[in-house]
Amino acid sequence: MKEAICVKGLTYSYPDGTPALGDINITINEGEKIVIIGPNGAGKTTFFLHLNGTLKSQDNRILIKGKDINGMSNSERIRKVGIVFQDPDDQLFMPTIFDDVAFGPINMGMPEEEVKERVKKALSKVGLEGFEERVPHNLSYGQKKRAALAAVLSMEPEILILDEPTANLDPKSRADFIKVINNLNKEGITTMIAMHDVNALPDLADRVYVLNKGIIAEGSPMEIFSDWDLLKDNNLEAPDIFKFFKVLGCFGYNCEDLPLSLDEAVEVLARTIEKENGHVHLHIHEHTHAEVKDVMHSYNHHTTWHE
Numbered sequence: 001m002k003e004a005i006c007v008k009g010l011t012y013s014y015p016d017g018t019p020a021l022g023d024i025n026i027t028i029n030e031g032e033k034i035v036i037i038g039p040n041g042a043g044k045t046t047f048f049l050h051l052n053g054t055l056k057s058q059d060n061r062i063l064i065k066g067k068d069i070n071g072m073s074n075s076e077r078i079r080k081v082g083i084v085f086q087d088p089d090d091q092l093f094m095p096t097i098f099d100d101v102a103f104g105p106i107n108m109g110m111p112e113e114e115v116k117e118r119v120k121k122a123l124s125k126v127g128l129e130g131f132e133e134r135v136p137h138n139l140s141y142g143q144k145k146r147a148a149l150a151a152v153l154s155m156e157p158e159i160l161i162l163d164e165p166t167a168n169l170d171p172k173s174r175a176d177f178i179k180v181i182n183n184l185n186k187e188g189i190t191t192m193i194a195m196h197d198v199n200a201l202p203d204l205a206d207r208v209y210v211l212n213k214g215i216i217a218e219g220s221p222m223e224i225f226s227d228w229d230l231l232k233d234n235n236l237e238a239p240d241i242f243k244f245f246k247v248l249g250c251f252g253y254n255c256e257d258l259p260l261s262l263d264e265a266v267e268v269l270a271r272t273i274e275k276e277n278g279h280v281h282l283h284i285h286e287h288t289h290a291e292v293k294d295v296m297h298s299y300n301h302h303t304t305w306h307e
């Protein structure tokens with residue numbers, strides 16, 4: 001497998017002395033689907049700002065497809081790594097959507113016909129066909145998120161980095177946005193996402209890194225979410241459905257695989273029902289209401305871990 005991103009010993013403190021990153025070492029291969037989780041202030045945004053060259057550290061190395069990022073020109077970097085920030089208003093600043101999505105290609109000096117072609121293609125990938133003349137300011141939040149993504153896609157980056165892509169989206173927009181990102185990944189784009197939305201994480205990650213100034217852990221979503229101490233120590237939580245099945249397990253529900261998403265839960269339940277001849281046995285009636293509540297709360301760090 002070819003390396004998309006290789007980070008060696010990245011340490012960074014802001015000029016006012018605030019330490020943000022400590023000795024980050026990671027390797028991400030081409031085509032991977034990576035999610036980075038960590039508490040507020042863990043350094044996720046700071047890390048991303050190093051990957052597009054906005055922040056620079058001299059005493060460490062970041063290789064993008066084998067090439068040192070410090071030796072790359074701006075345009076070379078932007079063509080390799082596209083970053084979509086959490087707030088689309090940070091990325092949309094032109095009078096029309098066309099101007100915003102065309103901004104990168106025009107700056108690269110591309111001929112007019114190619115610019116138009118790239119804008120059309122990028123808008124179609126995010127489901128905003130025909131939005132060229134719309135005013136960014138007047139779009140809905142979900143449309144702005146997709147327009148900001150199109151503005152990055154028009155540069156046809158090989159690596160796509162997204163900060164909190166599902167935050168503040170309604171359920172349909174959230175599902176649509178996840179589908180768009182997954183389609184881009186299937187086309188071969190390496191995706192790296194920072195998110196607090198752990199319920200959406202299993203749809204967007206093959207591999208997860210826990211970042212808290214340094215890399216604390218790395219593994220599959222199942223490996224990470226099964227480690228309660230890791231989650232607790234880093235102010236993180238598992239997807240709701242995973243926690244719910246953990247609770248069911250305490251009441252006698254015996255399932256081999258814990259689900260991380262609703263789709264997986266349906267499969268797991270179907271398998272159990274088949275195995276148990278149409279029955280799922282629970283022993284909740286043997287417990288008092290207070291005991292059931294206690295178990296439920298033990299899997300919700302907001303109500304117990306911080307009390």
Ligand SMILES: Nc1ncnc2c1ncn2[C@@H]1O[C@H](COP(=O)(O)OP(=O)(O)OP(=O)(O)O)[C@@H](O)[C@H]1O
Pocket residue numbers: 014015016018019020038039040041042043044045046047
């Ligand atoms: N411009 C800055 N100057 C000084 N300190 C900063 C600056 N930007 C961020 N920091 C600090 O660096 C640390 C890492 O912040 P960063 O925004 O990278 O974290 P994050 O993981 O993206 O957080 P969140 O999940 O809340 O978005 C924090 O302690 C933050 O206060």
